[in-house]
Amino acid sequence: MGRSPCCEKAHTNKGAWTKEEDQRLINYIRTHGEGCWRSLPKAAGLLRCGKSCRLRWINYLRPDLKRGNFTEEEDELIIKLHSLLGNKWSLIAGRLPGRTDNEIKNYWNTHIKRKLLSRGLDPQTHRPLNSATNxxxxxxxxxxxxxxxxxxxxxxxxxxxxxxxxxxxxxxxxxxxxxxxxxxxxxxxxxxxxxxxxxxxxxxxxxxxxxxxxxxxxxxxxxxxxxxxxxxxxxxxxxxxxxxxxxxxxxxxxxxxxxxxxxxxxxxxxxxxxxxxxxxxxxxxxxxxxx
DNA sequence: AAGAACATCAACCGCTTGTAC
DNA sequence: CGTACAAGCGGTTGATGTTCT
Incomplete structure (x- = not known):
């Protein structure tokens, strides 16, 4: 027996969030706080999956998010944390206030991987590339x-x-x-x-x-x-x-x-x-x- | 100027984990 | 102890923006 879907997909919006949806979500969380994501969409009047609401809040709407470019210090910290933790983006994000796991993951894949490769390091193992197959x-x-x-x-x-x-x-x-x-x-x-x-x-x-x-x-x-x-x-x-x-x-x-x-x-x-x-x-x- | 190629990142999907019953 | 559910996580996708030819 499979598990029930997290939401009724037939009645939910997908794709990019509109400003109105954002505002509804913000207003609801300001009033009621985070939690119970499954019931939140209905309570907030959103035609969205609870998961989607959670992601939108955590990755984009949260007031404590630090948006903008990563600093050199953040780069190095991410590299060090990744060498220690691997692809545990949430753990890495936990050490970088204002940054989300999704953001760090994207940044890793688009910037830091290349940075390490240019240093001759394997992004996954943090070892020199020429010894990666040794x-x-x-x-x-x-x-x-x-x-x-x-x-x-x-x-x-x-x-x-x-x-x-x-x-x-x-x-x-x-x-x-x-x-x-x-x-x-x-x-x-x-x-x-x-x-x-x-x-x-x-x-x-x-x-x-x-x-x-x-x-x-x-x-x-x-x-x-x-x-x-x-x-x-x-x-x-x-x-x-x-x-x-x-x-x-x-x-x-x-x-x-x-x-x-x-x-x-x-x-x-x-x-x-x-x-x-x-x-x-x-x-x-x-x-x-x-x- | 147009279209192809590439880069970015928000959002989705499926799986795992934690927990209540 | 097993089951079901909610939440969380990480990989992947796809839309959009930017750069290149």
Missing amino acids: SSTTTPSTTNTTNAYSDALNSSSPAAVLPEIVAINKTADKKGTTIIGANSAEEAHSSSGTTEEELLKHQPQQQQQEQNYPELNLELSISLPSQSTPTANTAESKPQQFSIFAAPAPMIAQTICVCCRLGFQSSQNCNCQTTMITNGVHILQTSRFID
């Missing part, structure tokens, strides 16, 4: 480099390079697990979860601190354990916990070494739940893993 599986060292994420991005096979860097699915968060990190932007692209969002959220004081640290550094720094690495196949051992490339929990507890520095230049401001810091590398251990 299948080198060289494993990064277990060092504490803060550029480990960049290294990871520069390697073509996340599974081979960072098998034990887990992209924890949303269930992890509910048990208070610290999000460790994603394999790469590619993982973020392919993952339907909100791992990176969770990662952002797990910086409890981050937003507050951002105001204190205008120099936004979104590099995700990852390093590998010095011990043997689990294979990607181990993902199947705990599918309920990790979406991909997961290792058995005890092994992770012992071997995962990740420093996630998101938004701060100084590791002292990192909010990771760390149990040990060795040469600047945060060794994360959470109750979940220890379980």
